[in-house]
Amino acid sequence: xxxxxxxRKAASFISLIAGIVLIIVGLGLSIAGTGNVYRGTxxxxxxxxxxxxxxxxxxxxxxxxxxxxxxLFPLLFAFIVTVIxxxxxxxxxxxxxxxGITMKGFVGFSNxxxxxxxxxxxxxxxxxxxFVVFNMILVxxxxxxxxxxxxxxxxxxxxxxxxxxxxxxxxxxxxxxxWQFIFSNVVTKFTGTYSMLSDTNTAFIAxxxxxxxxxxxxxxxxxxxxxxxxxxxxxxASSIDGANKLQTLFNIKLPMIAPTITICTFLxxxxxxxxxxxxxxxxxxxxSVQFLGSYIxxxxxxxxxxxxxxxxxxxEYALGQAKAVLFFIILAIVSIAQVRISNKREVEx
Amino acid sequence: MKKKLMSVLLAGTMVASLAACGxxxxxxxxxxxxxxxxxxxxxxxxxxxxxxxxxxxAVRLLNGKPExxxxxxxxxxxxLEETGNTLIVETIGGDTNASDELKKMYQADNxxxxxVIEANQAANWDGMLADLAGEEWTDKTxxxxxxxxxxxxxxxxxxxxxxxGYNADLLAKAGVDPASLTxxxxxxxxxxxxxxxxxxxxxTAVFGWCAEPTNLGWxxxxxxxxxxxxxxxxxxxxxxxxxxxxxxxxxxxxxKNFAEFIGMMNEYSDPALLIDGTxxxxxAGFKExxxxxxxxxxWCVTSPEDVDFECxxxxxxxxxxxxxxxxxPPSYWVAYSNGNVDGAKAFFNWCAGDSAQNILVNDAGLVSxxxxxxxxxxxxxxxxxxxxxxAGNYSGWHTMLKKDGLQNxxxxxxxxxxxxxxxxxxxxxxxxxVISAYYAQ
Numbered sequence: 001x002x003x004x005x006x007x008r009k010a011a012s013f014i015s016l017i018a019g020i021v022l023i024i025v026g027l028g029l030s031i032a033g034t035g036n037v038y039r040g041t042x043x044x045x046x047x048x049x050x051x052x053x054x055x056x057x058x059x060x061x062x063x064x065x066x067x068x069x070x071x072l073f074p075l076l077f078a079f080i081v082t083v084i085x086x087x088x089x090x091x092x093x094x095x096x097x098x099x100g101i102t103m104k105g106f107v108g109f110s111n112x113x114x115x116x117x118x119x120x121x122x123x124x125x126x127x128x129x130x131f132v133v134f135n136m137i138l139v140x141x142x143x144x145x146x147x148x149x150x151x152x153x154x155x156x157x158x159x160x161x162x163x164x165x166x167x168x169x170x171x172x173x174x175x176x177x178x179w180q181f182i183f184s185n186v187v188t189k190f191t192g193t194y195s196m197l198s199d200t201n202t203a204f205i206a207x208x209x210x211x212x213x214x215x216x217x218x219x220x221x222x223x224x225x226x227x228x229x230x231x232x233x234x235x236x237a238s239s240i241d242g243a244n245k246l247q248t249l250f251n252i253k254l255p256m257i258a259p260t261i262t263i264c265t266f267l268x269x270x271x272x273x274x275x276x277x278x279x280x281x282x283x284x285x286x287x288s289v290q291f292l293g294s295y296i297x298x299x300x301x302x303x304x305x306x307x308x309x310x311x312x313x314x315x316e317y318a319l320g321q322a323k324a325v326l327f328f329i330i331l332a333i334v335s336i337a338q339v340r341i342s343n344k345r346e347v348e349x
Numbered sequence: 350m351k352k353k354l355m356s357v358l359l360a361g362t363m364v365a366s367l368a369a370c371g372x373x374x375x376x377x378x379x380x381x382x383x384x385x386x387x388x389x390x391x392x393x394x395x396x397x398x399x400x401x402x403x404x405x406x407a408v409r410l411l412n413g414k415p416e417x418x419x420x421x422x423x424x425x426x427x428x429l430e431e432t433g434n435t436l437i438v439e440t441i442g443g444d445t446n447a448s449d450e451l452k453k454m455y456q457a458d459n460x461x462x463x464x465v466i467e468a469n470q471a472a473n474w475d476g477m478l479a480d481l482a483g484e485e486w487t488d489k490t491x492x493x494x495x496x497x498x499x500x501x502x503x504x505x506x507x508x509x510x511x512x513x514g515y516n517a518d519l520l521a522k523a524g525v526d527p528a529s530l531t532x533x534x535x536x537x538x539x540x541x542x543x544x545x546x547x548x549x550x551x552x553t554a555v556f557g558w559c560a561e562p563t564n565l566g567w568x569x570x571x572x573x574x575x576x577x578x579x580x581x582x583x584x585x586x587x588x589x590x591x592x593x594x595x596x597x598x599x600x601x602x603x604x605k606n607f608a609e610f611i612g613m614m615n616e617y618s619d620p621a622l623l624i625d626g627t628x629x630x631x632x633a634g635f636k637e638x639x640x641x642x643x644x645x646x647x648w649c650v651t652s653p654e655d656v657d658f659e660c661x662x663x664x665x666x667x668x669x670x671x672x673x674x675x676x677x678p679p680s681y682w683v684a685y686s687n688g689n690v691d692g693a694k695a696f697f698n699w700c701a702g703d704s705a706q707n708i709l710v711n712d713a714g715l716v717s718x719x720x721x722x723x724x725x726x727x728x729x730x731x732x733x734x735x736x737x738x739x740a741g742n743y744s745g746w747h748t749m750l751k752k753d754g755l756q757n758x759x760x761x762x763x764x765x766x767x768x769x770x771x772x773x774x775x776x777x778x779x780x781x782x783v784i785s786a787y788y789a790q
Contacts, residue, residue: 099473100452100455100456100473101452101455101473101474101477102473102475114790118790119786180563184625185625188621188625194624194625194768195624195625197563197625198561198624198625198764198768199768282563283563284563284564284566286562286563286566286757286760286761286764287562287761288761288762288764288765288770294782294786295762295779295782295783295786297757297758297759297760297761297762297783298757298758299761309754309757312446312449312452313753313754313757314753314754315473315753315754
């Protein structure tokens with residue numbers, strides 16, 4: 001018992017108690033909305049005092065874990081404030097009738113039932129899945145072909161790699177406007193018909209084209225890294241055995257970069273699901289289509305954009321939030337599957 | 350000992366960094382009580398000087414018209430000079446919608462004292478807008494926004510008109526009298542005449558009408574659709590908007606006539622503009638004299654230097670005897686009731702006065718909604734617009750009272766009709782279905 005002086009004990013307990021009191025008062029002032037200028041200072045000083053008290057806490061057994069907590073605290077605090085609390089609040093908002101300004105009350109699950117009764121929303125889900133499937137296949141295929149090209153012995157390799165990667169560095173909104181100009185002012189000059197963007201089906205193809213243009217270069221870089229890691233002796237051995245180029249490709253190269261293919265597939269999968277900026281700038285979701293017996297005006301609107309326009313354009317923040325919760329669940333399932341499969345592969349190899 | 354010293358030092362740094370974060374956090378929380386430190390968007394250079402000398406606390410105004418930002422800054426400078434009070438103008442520009450930005454500002458407890466709303470957004474702010482009834486300026490205008498529960502809430506800062514804007518010189522050359530265009534038959538004859546004289550007049554098409562939905566959905570879905578709601582009605586007649594807001598009903602006979610008229614516009618439009626065009630192409634084509642008519646309002650040509658011909662408005666006469674254009678304030682300035690209401694009221698009274706109107710009318714090219722304003726707007730459409738207003742032949746902007754976001758649905762129906770995917774009957778039935786489905790949601 002004599003390890004700690006009574007002065008230290010007193011300092012610890014006083015700091016702890018004063019810290020807790022200051023935190024509570026600071027929070028209380030904020031929640032009550034008094035507009036007191038010192039409420040933030042109080043809160044921060046309270047936290048600091050609390051940790052000083054914790055640091056001085058008279059224990060030898062738990063001292064190490066206390067230090068760990070103190071060091072972890074800033075990160076955990078930031079994570080909780082920026083991720084966990086908004087997530088919980090968001091789920092909470094999806095059960096209300098919040099319109100972005102006022103909230104009158106809780107409405108239970110009615111937002112969730114309502115969103116599945118909207119043909120436009122169901123169409124958005126369907127369209128997003130279609131988009132994901134098309135992109136997963138096309139982006140990977142084109143990126144892989146580009147990677148093969150950029151690992152061969154052509155001249156100006158550095159230029160090609162940079163050129164293919166460059167579109168990825170341009171923001172989606174800018175890309176959308178550039179391609180909008182190309183589709184409605186340049187392409188039409190050659191085809192002599194209406195712009196691809198004016199019809200739902202062709203506008204959907206247009207979005208896929210732009211997306212591939214933007215994303216294939218990035219995936220290509222990952223494939224190039226994969227192809228470069230194939231050991232030279234394996235390739236040499238296969239050529240001595242008389243394998244031609246196609247045989248080398250299908251029997252040596254592809255199996256050797258299987259983990260890269262998994263990574264790229266999931267990268268395209270998740271990013272295609274979250275497609276928003278090109279969609280917004282290129283078509284803004286416009287386009288008509290007949291679906292489930294009704295005329296739908298947002299023929300090219302994908303899930304993320306549908307959530308945005310529900311909340312922001314139509315002032316239905318709570319409904320948009322409910323859709324976002326569903327979106328979160330879909331993405332969580334995809335990501336968990338991705339991690340599981342990737343881990344399994346790594347064990348196998 | 351060394352280790353301990355190290356750990357104390359590290360812990361100290363951590364706490365200090367936390368305190369540093371904390372102190373900035375307190376800064377942001379306190380700054381909302383002191384509006385002068387705000388630097389969100391463009392701000393007047395006068396705001397620093399005005400804080401101490403002003404007799405009243407500064408007033409923040411959120412302007413939704415980026416094209417008049419410079420003039421608004423001049424207005425703020427004049428306000429400071431004449432009254433000693435500070436006005437801070439923040440402009441929401443480009444594609445950012447003022448109402449979206451306002452919601453963020455509201456959540457962040459960073460509301461301006463005066464902001465811009467469209468009439469149908471008033472309900473969203475229920476109970477948060479100050480009642481301006483009895484203010485001096487309300488006696489000088491008939492255009493203020495009155496809400497049934499909140500009273501007089503909106504200050505009209507401009508009057509805008511929309512109908513079919515025409516190039517009077519081209520009409521004169523073709524021998525068409527715009528005053529005669531008050532029936533579908535008269536329109537048909539006139540349009541056919543103009544179309545037959547295309548080469549002679551040097552025009553590309555009769556109508557500069559664009560139904561492209563992605564960027565110009567607001568034009569077809571709100572402004573052209575407005576003609577179905579209001580054309581031919583007196584300013585206070587709300588027959589069709591009431592019908593629409595009663596669960597999304599439409600008058601099919603009227604919509605059919607409207608559809609026929611739009612069909613004529615589709616037929617005699619520049620096909621390149623009709624489906625793929627942009628606002629810039631449309632307005633540029635009209636200014637160059639490529640189109641006789643344009644489906645915009647007085648905002649598309651604001652300065653007399655832009656055009657070398659006379660401009661005017663003709664009504665969308667899709668039924669016999671329609672002789673009105675739509676005129677009124679499309680949006681209003683309102684005062685936030687938890688903000689500096691007295692400052693806002695003082696500004697409104699000053700703004701209705703002579704020196705402010707001078708800037709707004711002569712420099713910004715707006716049309717004054719105030720009866721005693723001595724300045725004649727420079728807008729090339731003003732003469733025609735004024736003749737309709739003084740004769741009482743103007744309808745209201747009731748299209749702004751439709752359910753928010755409806756224009757994003759209906760603009761696609763206009764686009765499909767323009768592409769020929771729908772005929773006039775298909776237009777009516779699809780319109781009916783789309784509108785009722787949107788209201789049912």
